[in-house]
Structures are given as structure tokens and as C-alpha cells.
Amino acid sequence: MSAKKRRDAREEEVRGRSPLQDAFHRLLKHRAGTLGGIFIILVILVALFVDTTIPAAIFGGEVRPLIAPKHFAEVSFFERDLPPGTPGYPLGTDYLGRDILSRTLYGTRISLSIAVVAALVSLVIGLTYGIISGFAPTRVDNAMMRFVDFLYGFPLIIFVILLQAYFKAVSRRGATGLVGVLVNIDRALGGMFFLFVALGVLNWIGMARLARAQTLSVKQKEYIESARALGAGNLRIVFRHVLPNILGPCIVSETLAIPGYISTEAFLSFIGLGVTPPTPSWGLMISETYAAIRTYPWESLIPGTALALTTLAFNFLGDGLRDAFDPRLRGT
């Protein structure tokens, strides 16, 4: 143990910070990570208040644009393809005369919901699967991991594409019963619900492996043994001792996976299997306009920049979190 580490340890003892607080303080010291975090908070605020959905839900009243100048689907055929800086349209308009600034700002909602929901779904499924596998008897554990290995060989993105094609066709045709309810939810969300399902359900495999590996290493620690000696049951051990200790690395790895979810959504929207137009997904905006890049470059470069900045921020935050939770990697 280095002298510095020992000093750190002593400091911790004196101040009595919890590991989580400690990690948070280390995150604040990570400049790029903090910057990424601040940017994401800004993006979250934009997504929440881009129009008055939330105030309207609390106080009543109609939903109208708040931060965004216009509604994302407001078409104006006489003001097509205006360059940035045109009065009334700070970032110009697209091929249907829709305000690009508004569409880009509304786009935060799509990317963020995908990021949050896909990450949560994959975290919950992966953690559950991994912890169960880590605690199960060897034979069950082997079978569960074999299943994961099996799925690992699958070209999952291709199944996501097929699944999305299925969902979109079903939602176009309409359906009854339970599927009908889901289709209605999907329509209300502009085609996002099925994206959540397709992305979340198929991305838990890496998380399951990580959670299992972490569980196995934590399981051998003395404090688990002493908890067992004190008569704690499996459930108590999982929730009081295992989960808090493995959550850090799992959240870090999930944060690092978020840019992947965001770009997968953009990719699916780009090939026409993502959100339903006119929902302003950045990927959809690029795919609608990249062919005109010679004449109207801003139409695809602006949503592209928004997409790049958001993924960049999540990458920075993920890096910062990794360093914060695992100080050994600090500076690496």
C-alpha cells in the first residue's frame, strides 16, 4: 500500500464518509467527468422543460412550447431550407420548414429516455440474473452462464432490427387486446416504447456477466461470512451486503453503455426502424437530410452535433464515474 493510499484511508476514517460520498467527491475532482455531468443535467432540464408538459400535468392548462420556440412538428411550407440566423429561426429550418432548433431541443427527450430506460431495464435484468447465477448452486450457475454464452454468439443487433420491423408493422396495422394496449402506449410515445423493449431486453447480457463476476468475488469476503454466522438469510445478504457493494461497478459499466444505446436509437431511426415521424429523433433528422448535405449542410450537421455532444458527455461522465469508483484506475 502506497503512502498516499494510506493517507487517503486515514482521512476517510477521520471524516467517516460513506463509499458513495467518497466516490462523489472523487467525481467532482474529475474535470471532464464533472463537465459531462453538468452538460447532462442541462440536457435533462431541456428535456423536462422543452414544453409545458410537466407544469400542465401539475397545474393544468394546455401544453405549449416553453424552451423551444415552436412545436417540433410545426410545418411551414413557405419557409423551407432557411439557413441559420434567419429571423425567427436561429438555427434555420429543414426541408418541411420546421424549426431545427425546436426539433433538436425536443430530440433531447428521445435520446435521454432511451438512455435512461434502456439502461435501467438492462441494469435490473442483468443484476437480477447475475446475482441469482452467482448465488445459485454450481450446476444452475453453469446452465445460466451457458445460456448467456449462447446469447452472446447471437447477432443481437440483427434481432433488434427484425424485432423493430415486427413492432412497427404491428403498430401500423393496429391490434386488439394486450398488444393493442402496448401499441397505443407506443403511439403516445412517438414510437419509443418498442425501442425501449428492443434495446433494454437485448442488452442485459454484458451486465449479467459483470454482476455474476462481482457477486462471486464479494461472496468470498469475510463480512459475508460473518453475516452468515450471525444468521442472516440469503435475501438479507443480497440486499444488505452484496448489492451495495457490486452496484458501483455495475452502474459505471451501465453509464459507459449509454452512448451505445443513444447511437443505436439514432441508427434504428436512421434506417427507418426507430421512432415514428415526425417525432424528432436526431438519427431520424440526419437520415431525412444527409442527402442534401451539399446544399443545406446545417440540416444534418446540427442534429449530428447534438448527438455527438450528448454521447461525448455520457462518455466523460462514465469515465469520471469509473475513476471515482475505482481509484486505482485514477488517471488511466
Place this chain on the structure above:
Amino acid sequence: MIQYIIRRLLWAIPVLLAIMVVTFFLARAIPGGPFDFAGEKQLPESIRKNLERKYGLDRPMYEQLGKWIWDGIRFDFGPSYASRSQTVNDILKRTFPISFQLGFLALLFALLIGIPLGTIAAVKQNSPIDYGATFLAILGVSMPTMMIGPLLMWVFAITLGWLPTARWGTDYTQLYLGFFPNIFSAKFWLHAILPAITLGLAYSASIARLTRASLLQVIREDYIKTAYAKGLPARRTIIVHGLRNSLIPVATVLGPMFAGIVTGSLVVEQIFGIAGMGKYFVTAITNRDYPMIMGSVLVYSVLLVAANIVVDVSYAWLDPRIRYD
């Protein structure tokens, strides 16, 4: 070792079979059939029925599934439903080499840029070079393909006019043995540069980050100190003793990365108008062209499975302590 490879190959069989079955049910679950429309017009019921009978779509499901799997095993999918004058194999034979070249060049670019960049960053840790390289790497990871493609095209093809904008694989046609392009032709490289860089950039960046992180851990190991203490030159220590050991995490991500390159190629092929497999795969889904869906999914899956096996086998070469038995 041989035993391990054989076992992995055997293990690939149920995986591929399962993929075929899942693809079958997913493709069939999509509402609508391949013969609902002829162009924009809806086909009359009787013609649709006849076409479906001709291609065996009126048979019971299990029979169709059996035929489908048998087709997959023989790798002969018959005519494509969307353009019935060509077989799926013809289309794959024409388009797969182009997609493969694109993916291969992108991966090569990613490795040739990523590993040296990561190594330099790690050796010069916390220097301006390191910060610059790390920043570039994070920037590269964060730039989505669909952003880089139009951007590069705009700068290098439209504004500067140095490189062609599109039509890779159509302007030059000669392929040796039906697969290898003429790598001595300037035309090939001119066409290949932009798409390959677009596709490979993000991966070169993530390889650079991984190489750096992993090399930083490795150069703190005792055996590196030993190597230095024995008086080995720094360059040799880093490259032979350090880099080789730090490549294991890099090799681990090559498998998933390969899958990512497959998806990325769908976007890149669309942006640069490349006549590769990706376009056919996406249109096959919209057309409900079942044999074409099956053919392309199977090609992608075989590639992915093979890539995973190669990656796993390469561990043993990178770290002789890893033994498979």
C-alpha cells in the same frame, strides 16, 4: 488447442441453428407477406395465393421451418422473392465481397490507428500528447457514424473534391476469384478511403482508449520492472513485454466490435451509396423477402460466430498462460 477449436466449432452449430429458428419466427411474425404488393399496386388475392403456393408458403409451418433450415445448411436459398429473376446466392455473391472489404478495411484502419495512438498515450502518460490523444479518442468514440460520414463527404469530396463521393464497388468491377479487389488500383483506394475511415474511426478511438488503459496497468507489473532492470531498451520492453500483454482486453472487445461494424456498415453503405449487403438486408425486411432475410442473417451470424472463435483463440497466443482444456 485443436480440441478447443473443434469444441468451439461444434458449439457454434446449435447457436447457428437457434439463430435460424428465431429468424424464421421473427420474420414470419412480421405482419404482411412478400406478395401483397407488386410495386405500389395490391396484387389480386388469386395471384397472391398462386405465388404463395409456388414458393411453398402455403405449406404447414413446421414443414416450412424444416425447409428453411435445410436451405440454410446447404446454403442455397433459392430465388429472392422481391426480384425473382435472381437467386439469393447471386445477390450475396455480388454484394458480400464489397461489404466484407469495407468491414475489413475499417477494422484494419481501427487497429492501425488505435493501437499506436493508445501506446503513445500510455507511454507519455499525463503529458500534453496523452491528453490530446485521449481527447481525440473520446471525441472519436462519441461521433456517430451517421455524423462522420456526411461530414467527411462534405469536406473531402464536395468542398475539396479530392475523393469520389459514392459508388464504391460499382465504378471498378474486377474482383479476383470473385472476392479480392485489385488493391493495386488507385481507383479502389480512392473509393475506399472515406467509407472505411467513417466506419473505422469510432473503433480506432475505442481501441486507443482500451490500449492505453490496459497498457498503463501492465507497465506497472513486476515483470516490466524486471525487464528494465535487466537493461532492456525501453522500446523493446514496451512493445514486446508490455503491449502484447495489454492486448488481451483489446482482443476481448474485437468480437462485439465486429458486430458493431456490421451495423455501422448498414449506415455507411447507405450514406456512400455502396452496393453492399446492408442495403439488401434492410429492404429484404421491408419487402418480407424471407429467403433474402434468411441468407443475410446467416451470413452475418456465421461471420460473428467465426470472429468470436478467432478472438478466443487469439487469447492463447497473447497470453500463453491461458490454456484451453
